[in-house]
Amino acid sequence: MRKRWQKVTFWTTLLILFVGFFLPLPVYLETPGEAEPLAQFVRVAGKHDRQPGKYMLTTVRLQQARPFTYLWFKTRPFTETISKDQLMGDASNRTFNQMQDYYMQSSINDAIKVAYQHAGESYHKKFLGIYVMSILKQSPFKSDLAIGDTITKIDGHQFKSVRAFIHYVKRQRVGQKVSITYQHRKTSKIAKRPLMKLPQTKHPGLGIGLVDHTKVQTKIPVKVKAGDIGGPSAGLMFTLAIYDQLSGQHLRHGRRIAGTGTMSARGKVGPIGGIDKKVVAANRAGASVFFAPDHPATKREKQLDPNYQNNYQVAKTTAKQIHSHMKIVPVKQFTDVLAYLKK
Known part of the structure; x- marks a missing residue:
């Protein structure tokens, strides 16, 4: 009888562990990702940027929850849960990834255009x-x-x-x-x-x-390979990395500079999601400056949420919460980034 009870306990424990670690839930966990050095992604005129310091793009880690990971991350700060419907709608994983890849490629195109335009170089x-x-x-x-x-x-x-x-x-x-x-x-x-x-x-x-x-297409060749990173939120930092190498101005002066924001073909910096998690990632990587999109709340946003905070406000609040010494810099246009770095 005792051996039978031990056997039942063993298989029950094994089943609980299997379900806890491997059963996928219809929920995704959004947590701080990494601050990736842009030199590994960007090459201008066949060369990578080897100047002192780093420009860094910041990411959010997105993973499908399992029962155990869900319970663990719910106790961690700067973690959000997103339903599959909120994230993908009725799109399949492959379709969702394909769309994220398109957004990234469009972002890279606009980053190249804006960088070459400000550097006075030709593009088509x-x-x-x-x-x-x-x-x-x-x-x-x-x-x-x-x-x-x-x-x-x-x-x-x-x-x-x-x-x-x-x-x-x-x-x-x-x-x-x-x-x-x-x-x-x-x-x-x-x-x-x-x-x-x-x-x-x-x-x-x-x-x-x-x-x-x-x-x-450009006269001076430029290649940007983002690897597995998707979405348009790296547009601002791609633009900065390309411009700095193209113009030869080397504006970071040995500093680790991070940031986030979409980049339009006209040089406007757009808001993104998960900026609190990106601030955490940049702080972990030792960034001293973080560029954050700064757009006033619309009437609609204020109606839906009277306490609404834009990206810049959330970034400042997050930096204060984690006791970071990073300088959070508000930007609306790419020219705001250049003005700050040239100052």
């Missing part, structure tokens, strides 16, 4: 085609296209913008068959299907969400 924006961002369930092209594909032609016609592409399709008829040429995982393919009536506009269409797929 090349239109590659129509990037597929989403596909309606009733789209006739659903069995052909995938998120991340690039449409290069329709009925043999090439276009220079999404706007021109949409204008052409609107002039056709619902039910009319059109032929599209597209790139799927670097392989060129062709599909011919009828146009559908779009639910909202009632115009003819393919039934996809689409954006411009472009690439910035």
Whole structure:
């Protein structure tokens, strides 16, 4: 009887451990990530930045929760839980990663453009085609296209913008068959299907969400490889790293400088999520300066949350909470970053 009880206890304990460590929950844990030196990602004119100090992009670690990790991290500061629906909607993991990769590539393109513009160097924006961002369930092209594909032609016609592409399709008829040429995982393919009536506009269409797929080409070569990092939030720091190497001004003067923020093609720094966790990561890496997006709250944001704080305010509060000596610098434009570093 005793041996039988020991056996039951053993297998019960084993089952609890297995479930606790390996059973995936429909919740993700967002915790402080790393402050990654940008020199490993950026190469201008075939060279990496080897000047003293570091520019660093900051990340947030995102992992699917297991019962034990969920309970552990709930006791830790600067940890948030996000449901799968909040994070991905109805997108699959592959689709979500594909979209994050697109946002990162767009961010890199804008970073290159702004950096070259401010450094007075030439660049050219090349239109590659129509990037597929989403596909309606009733789209006739659903069995052909995938998120991340690039449409290069329709009925043999090439276009220079999404706007021109949409204008052409609107002039056709619902039910009319059109032929599209597209790139799927670097392989060129062709599909011919009828146009559908779009639910909202009632115009003819393919039934996809689409954006411009472009690439910035430069006379002085530049390569930016972000590895497994996705999303647009590294745009500001990519811009700074490229500009500093391109201009030869070496503005960091041996310091470890971190920051975050999206970068628009016009040089505007945009807000991001998880900035408290990025401040923690930068502080751990020994940064002395942290650039934070500083945009006033909109009326809508104030209505939804009277205590709303923007990225800069949250970053300052976080630095104070962790007793950090980092200088938190508010920025709205890339020129604000340059003005501070040249001061």
